[in-house]
Amino acid sequence: LIFLFYDRVGRCNPCGCCSYSLRLQMFLNDNEIRHLAMHDGMLSPFESSMVKVIDGVRVLGFGLDTAGYDLRLADGLRVFSDTLNAGEVIDPKNFDERHLADLSANKDGKFLLPPHTTGLAMAVERFRMPRNVGALVIAKSTYARCGVSLNATKIVPGWEGELVLEITNQTPKPVVLYVDEGIASVLFYRTNDPGATYSGGYQGQSGVTLPKA
Numbered sequence: 605l606i607f608l609f610y611d612r613v614g615r616c617n618p619c620g621c622c623s624y625s626l627r628l629q630m631f632l633n634d635n636e637i638r639h640l641a642m643h644d645g646m647l648s649p650f651e652s653s654m655v656k657v658i659d660g661v662r663v664l665g666f667g668l669d670t671a672g673y674d675l676r677l678a679d680g681l682r683v684f685s686d687t688l689n690a691g692e693v694i695d696p697k698n699f700d701e702r703h704l705a706d707l708s709a710n711k712d713g714k715f716l717l718p719p720h721t722t723g724l725a726m727a728v729e730r731f732r733m734p735r736n737v738g739a740l741v742i743a744k745s746t747y748a749r750c751g752v753s754l755n756a757t758k759i760v761p762g763w764e765g766e767l768v769l770e771i772t773n774q775t776p777k778p779v780v781l782y783v784d785e786g787i788a789s790v791l792f793y794r795t796n797d798p799g800a801t802y803s804g805g806y807q808g809q810s811g812v813t814l815p816k817a
Contacts, residue, residue: 631671632737632792638668640792645732647673664746666786674744675767676728677787681707681715682812683723697817713783717752717773724812727767728784735762735801739792741769747787751775754788762801765809 640646651667666674682704709715738761743754755770773779805816
C-alpha cells in the first residue's frame, strides 16, 4: 500500500509559480511496527503476531499483521439515545452528556449494539506516537461485512492517549461486539518531522472523551 502526494520544494519565484515533486509514502511493515512498539512504546499492550485462537476458542483477530495492527475492543460502550432529556439537537460545541447511555457487556463479554445506533467505545491499546509517525484507523473487514461501520480516524504524530472508536450499526438488527477481541485496524506511516508537537484537546485522553471544540 502506497500513498501518492505532492511535496512542495524550493521557494516561489517572482512570477508566483512553485515547483513540486512527487513522493511515495509507504505504510510501515510488521518489522518496523514491532520495533516502534517494543523499543519506543508506540503501542501498548502489544501482541507481536496476529492472535486468532485463545485456549482453543476462535476469536476475532487482533495483534500485528504484515502491514498494520488490529486493535481490541475495551469494556465500556456509550450509545446515543433519543430517550433521554438532552435537548433536540446534538451540538459539537456544547455537547450534552445526557445524549449518551451506558451499555454493559453481558457475562460472556459481548455487547449488543442496537439497530441503527452509534456507540462510543475504547480500544484496549494505548498509543504514544513518535514525532514522525502518523496512523489511520479503519474498520475490520469482518465487522464491515456484518453492516458495522467504524469512523476512519487520523492519529497525528506526537499524540498520546487512549483511542476512542465511533462504531455504527447500520443494520435493522442488533449486532454483537466482542470485548477483548479485534475491532479495528491501524495503518502506520512515516512523515517529515513536524515543526510543532500535537497539543490539542485530546492529548493524553483517557476513557470515552466527549467532543471538544
